[in-house]
Amino acid sequence: MSDPILSGHQLTRWFPGRTHPALDGVDVTVRPGTSLGIVGESGAGKSTLLRQLLGVDRPTSGEIRFAGQPLDRGRHRAFRRQVQVVFQDPRSSLNPRMSVASIVAEPLRSLRIGTDRAARAERVAEVLTAVGLRPEDGRRYPHEFSGGQRQRIAIARALAPAPRILLADEPVSALDVSVRLQIIDLLKDLVDRLGLTLVLVSHDLAIVSQLCQEVLVMRHGRVVERGPTVDVLTNPAAEYTRALLAAIPQLPLDLMEEP
Numbered sequence: 427m428s429d430p431i432l433s434g435h436q437l438t439r440w441f442p443g444r445t446h447p448a449l450d451g452v453d454v455t456v457r458p459g460t461s462l463g464i465v466g467e468s469g470a471g472k473s474t475l476l477r478q479l480l481g482v483d484r485p486t487s488g489e490i491r492f493a494g495q496p497l498d499r500g501r502h503r504a505f506r507r508q509v510q511v512v513f514q515d516p517r518s519s520l521n522p523r524m525s526v527a528s529i530v531a532e533p534l535r536s537l538r539i540g541t542d543r544a545a546r547a548e549r550v551a552e553v554l555t556a557v558g559l560r561p562e563d564g565r566r567y568p569h570e571f572s573g574g575q576r577q578r579i580a581i582a583r584a585l586a587p588a589p590r591i592l593l594a595d596e597p598v599s600a601l602d603v604s605v606r607l608q609i610i611d612l613l614k615d616l617v618d619r620l621g622l623t624l625v626l627v628s629h630d631l632a633i634v635s636q637l638c639q640e641v642l643v644m645r646h647g648r649v650v651e652r653g654p655t656v657d658v659l660t661n662p663a664a665e666y667t668r669a670l671l672a673a674i675p676q677l678p679l680d681l682m683e684e685p
């Protein structure tokens with residue numbers, strides 16, 4: 427088995443004024459080329475865990491390691507290039523005053539990738555095409571796009587610096603039901619095509635079952651169950667997982683296939 431690319435060891439996170447920790451001794455291991463889903467109800471600690479893996483929030487105790495090294499000095503350039511994120515709501519994550527091309531090029535500028543404007547413009551056109559938009563869409567502004575297209579723009583921005591790891595926090599839950607499947611299919615396709623490592627937070631086990639090989643079930647800041655998604659969904663060990671499963675109207679038909 428390959429070494430983890432990203433891992434968290436005994437992560438605990440207390441927020442001031444709270445009587446319980448948001449994370450309580452969580453271990454998580456992400457191996458290159460795999461996909462991990464983090465599920466649980468609202469308040470379980472999923473987003474807090476993702477923010478730790480992204481290095482934007484520090485654990486009260488415990489350690490994040492990236493490529494075998496502790497991330498204790500903060501997010502160094504290689505980390506910021508290789509670990510990118512897509513958030514839930516593209517409306518608030520895209521600056522309305524910037525053109526799509528500027529938005530997508532932003533990580534290239536801040537990470538000083540690409541020597542000149544022409545090289546950056548070429549990369550922007552490339553990633554817009556990869557997410558199903560047109561290079562000329564770069565001249566337009568976020569409000570001119572639908573919710574699903576705006577999430578495609580956010581995904582293009584995340585892909586621009588050619589990351590190895592894509593973190594996604596509820597990437598389809600702000601979208602109309604009709605476009606959710608399109609974005610799930612796009613993520614699936616990109617992960618396969620680019621060999622990305624995916625860590626996906628979702629309250630929805632059905633979405634995790636479509637995108638992730640492994641799943642980690644959280645409750646009250648702790649991991650209650652983990653394992654291959656197919657095993658956890660077809661034969662859940664924890665009562666809590668069974669309750670989450672019972673809340674899904676119908677599991678996808680392809681559940682038994684490898685995602």
Ligand SMILES: Nc1ncnc2c1ncn2[C@@H]1O[C@H](COP(=O)(O)OP(=O)(O)OP(=O)(O)O)[C@@H](O)[C@H]1O
Nearest residue numbers: 441442448466467468469470471472473474475629
């Ligand atoms: N900045 C903060 N200050 C205080 N408490 C916080 C903060 N961020 C999160 N919490 C608390 O930590 C706990 C875990 O929150 P978190 O957002 O990680 O859960 P979640 O599983 O992602 O839920 P949701 O699906 O609702 O986002 C909750 O009790 C939440 O209120």
